[in-house]
Structures are given as structure tokens and as C-alpha cells.
Amino acid sequence: MNLDFDSDWLRLREPLDDAARAVGLAWAFGRILPAHPMIIDLGAGTGSNVRQLAMKLGRGEQDWTLIEKDRKLLAKAPGEIGRWADRNGWEHKEQRRAYMITCDDMAVRVEMRSFDLAQDPAELGLNQYDGITAKALFDLVSQPWLERFVKELAGCGYPPLLATLTVDGRVEFSIPDEDDGFVLDLFHTHMGRAKGLGGPALGMAAPGVLVATLTAAGYKVEKAQADWKIGPKQIAAHLAMIAGYERAAIEQDPGSAARVHAWAGRRRHLASEQGARLLVGHLDLLARR
Ligand SMILES: C[S@@+](CC[C@H](N)C(=O)[O-])C[C@H]1O[C@@H](n2cnc3c(N)ncnc32)[C@H](O)[C@@H]1O
Numbered sequence: 451m452n453l454d455f456d457s458d459w460l461r462l463r464e465p466l467d468d469a470a471r472a473v474g475l476a477w478a479f480g481r482i483l484p485a486h487p488m489i490i491d492l493g494a495g496t497g498s499n500v501r502q503l504a505m506k507l508g509r510g511e512q513d514w515t516l517i518e519k520d521r522k523l524l525a526k527a528p529g530e531i532g533r534w535a536d537r538n539g540w541e542h543k544e545q546r547r548a549y550m551i552t553c554d555d556m557a558v559r560v561e562m563r564s565f566d567l568a569q570d571p572a573e574l575g576l577n578q579y580d581g582i583t584a585k586a587l588f589d590l591v592s593q594p595w596l597e598r599f600v601k602e603l604a605g606c607g608y609p610p611l612l613a614t615l616t617v618d619g620r621v622e623f624s625i626p627d628e629d630d631g632f633v634l635d636l637f638h639t640h641m642g643r644a645k646g647l648g649g650p651a652l653g654m655a656a657p658g659v660l661v662a663t664l665t666a667a668g669y670k671v672e673k674a675q676a677d678w679k680i681g682p683k684q685i686a687a688h689l690a691m692i693a694g695y696e697r698a699a700i701e702q703d704p705g706s707a708a709r710v711h712a713w714a715g716r717r718r719h720l721a722s723e724q725g726a727r728l729l730v731g732h733l734d735l736l737a738r739r
Contacts, residue, residue, distance in 0.1 A: 457526050460495045462687050463678075467585065467615050468502050472674035472734040479581060479612040479736055480507030487512055487580040492567060493587035494518045497527040497560060499614075501534045503583065504551075504558050512558045517574065519566040527562055567591075568646055571599050577606040586615040589641065589656040595648030596659060600667045608669060608739035615676055617641075619654025620731025625720050629713040636699035636706065657733035669737040678730040688721045688728055 483489070487509055491499045494516035504512060518524045528549050535542035540553040548561040565574070576582065582603070588596070603609060621634055641653035652659050661671050680688045696714040700707045720726035 455495060455520065455523065457496055457523055459690060460498060460523070461530075462690055463586075464498050464501070466678045466680065466684065466687055467498065467676075470676040470678050470732060471502065471614050472676050473506060475612060475614075475672060475674055475734050475736040476503055476506040477508070478672070479503075479583075479610055480509060482610045482738055483507060483509055483580050485509065485511070488515070488578060489513065489581045489583060490515045490517060490574065490576065490579045492517045492574075492582065492584040493590070494527070494562075495520075495523050496530040497562075498530075499583050499585045500531065500558070500560055502585075503612075504556070510556050512556075514558065514560045515579070516560060516562045517565045517567065518562070519564065519568075521564050524562045524564055527560070531560060566646075567595075568648070571602040574602075576602060576609060579609055582609050582611045584611075584613050586617075588613055588616045588660050589653050590645040590651050591647040591656070592644065592649035592651060593659060593663075596652070596663050598648070600663050600669075603669075604667045610739075611664070611669075611737040612735075613660060613737070614734040615732045616656045616660065616735070617654055618657045618731045618733050620677070620729065622729040622731075623717070623720070624727035624729075625724060627713060627716055627720070629709065629716075632706075633695055633699045633710055633713050636702040636710070637695045640698040640702040657735070660733075660735060664735075664737045669739065671735055671737045673733055673735045676732045676734040678728075678732065680728040680730070682725045682727075685721060688726075689718060691728060691730070692717045692721065 491514060497516050500514050516527060531549055532542050535551045540551050542551045548559050551558040619638060623630055638654055642650050645651045664671050692714050696710055699710045
């Protein structure tokens with residue numbers, strides 16, 4: 451299956467992710483890393499994880515490798531990272547196929563690597579890295595993919611893994627609608643469709659399977675909830691979520707299109723006119739030896 455993530459959507463979700471993430475786990479991840487860590491970020495999109503983590507790791511020099519199969523997203527990473535550096539008043543420049551961000555007490559080097567995670571994980575060369583990160587990736591993978599990946603981690607000496615913003619299936623609208631359950635059931639079934647990573651996607655089962663697989667392999671796992679709390683100020687994200695639920699539910703059951711469209715219309719009204727809020731549950735997790 452071809453799965454495209456829209457850069458506009460990734461940009462819209464970035465502040466939600468930033469507000470949601472369990473900062474204590476990011477700090478704890480930073481403390482495990484050496485003074486000048488090499489970090490690999492899987493399913494990197496346009497590099498959001500670098501932007502959110504670089505200042506939380508307490509490490510002045512950092513080398514990041516962004517792994518992403520969508521070349522269009524990867525091509526946007528330098529621009530997004532450059533704008534982030536500009537907003538903070540830092541210097542940035544392209545240097546030998548990498549991007550450098552510098553300020554008084556920090557130097558962050560970011561390299562982009564086009565790579566399909568469906569390939570053998572041994573080709574990632576994980577043993578060269580001090581830490582592994584991934585944001586909003588593990589609900590897309592299958593159980594066999596995860597097992598192979600975790601086996602590779604164990605074989606590479608158990609590098610620490612910071613896996614954030616994995617959906618756990620909790621969706622709560624502050625003003626309920628009678629068809630919320632109907633549409634969300636279709637949506638969550640749709641999430642289980644294969645995404646090209648070894649079979650049916652884990653979807654909302656991902657947090658539990660991730661914890662169990664890492665623990666069985668010998669990792670110690672700490673976890674924390676990292677929920678999106680979408681209120682009237684995040685109306686664009688709320689409307690995008692409704693559109694996403696609507697699209698997926700209809701794809702899952704085209705015969706229910708009229709009912710799903712009607713639900714989405716009511717939900718848009720509740721969000722835009724009545725200030726309805728939306729909570730989307732996620733789990734952040736830090737795995738270490
Ligand atoms: C939900 S997005 C998250 C992107 C980014 N981590 C962020 O938080 O903004 C999932 C990302 O995983 C990438 N992805 C999905 N399947 C992949 C694969 N087989 N190999 C590499 N990247 C993949 C997608 O292209 C997308 O950028």
C-alpha cells in the first residue's frame with residue numbers, strides 16, 4: 451500500500467506533538483547519551499523530532515540521521531529545520547550533504563537518508579548509533595516487522611530507544627455525538643490496514659505490543675501518556691482530524707458514507723460553533739538496557 455503523509459498535516463500536528471510529549475522521558479534519554487551522540491530518527495518526515503528534541507537532550511554537539519522513505523518529505527526537511535533555526539536566531543547552513551545548526555553552545559548536524567524501513571533493518575547500521583528515536587511511527591508497523599526490528603536492536607547491543615506519540619486508541623470528544631463510536635470503530639479498523647511494513651499495521655494495539663516486545667527482548671521500558679489536547683485554539687487540527695476520521699471510515703465501509711458524512715457535518719459544527727474539544731491518546735516510551 452502506498453502511504454503518503456502530507457507535509458501540511460505534519461506541520462499542523464507538530465505543535466500538538468510538542469505540547470503532548472513526555473518531556474521527562476526526553477530528558478532521561480538525553481542523560482543516557484554520550485557527550486556527542488549519534489542519533490538515528492526513523493520515519494522522520496521533515497525532521498520534526500530533531501526540532502523537538504535537540505534542545506531537550508542536554509548535549510551541546512549532536513549528530514542526527516533522518517531516515518525517511520518519502521523523498522518529497524525529506525527534501526523539505528532542510529527548509530523546515532532552517533526556519534526553526536531562524537526563529538531561534540541560530541546560524542544554519544548546508545555542509546557536505548548535511549545540515550548544520552550552530553549557536554553559542556550548540557552544534558547540531560543533521561543528515562538525511564532516503565531509506566525504506568521495509569528493508570532489512572541490518573542495513574540501517576544501528577550499531578553505529580548511540581540512540582534511536584521515532585515519532586508517530588510504530589502504529590504503522592506490523593508485529594513481524596517489530597519483532598525483527600527489536601531483534602536487530604538486541605543484536606546491536608540494546609541502544610536506547612525513544613519512541614514517542616504512538617496512538618493508543620483513546621479518542622474523547624468533550625461534546626459526544628451518537629455516532630462517535632460507529633465512526634471511530636471504522637477508523638480504527640482502517641488503521642490496521644497494511645502500510646508496507648510486513649503485514650497488518652498494529653494501529654492502536656501498538657503501545658502494548660511495543661512494550662511487550664521490548665520487555666521480552668531484555669529492555670527496561672518506561673512509559674508515559676502523551677495525549678493531544680485539541681481545543682478551540684487548534685481548530686485547524688480539529689477539523690483535519692474530523693476529515694481524517696471521515697475519509698478513513700468511508701474507505702472502510704463505503705456503504706456508510708451518508709451516515710459518516712452526516713456525523714462529520716455535526717462534528718464540524720460542534721468544533722467550530724460550540725467549542726468542542728478533542729483528546730487523542732498516545733504513548734511515549736523510553737526503552738533502555
Ligand atoms: C505519522 S508520520 C510522522 C513523521 C515524523 N516522525 C513526525 O513526527 O512529524 C510517519 C512517517 O513515517 C514514514 N514512513 C512510513 N513508512 C515508512 C517506511 N517504510 N520507511 C521509511 N519511512 C516510512 C512516513 O513517510 C512518515 O513521514
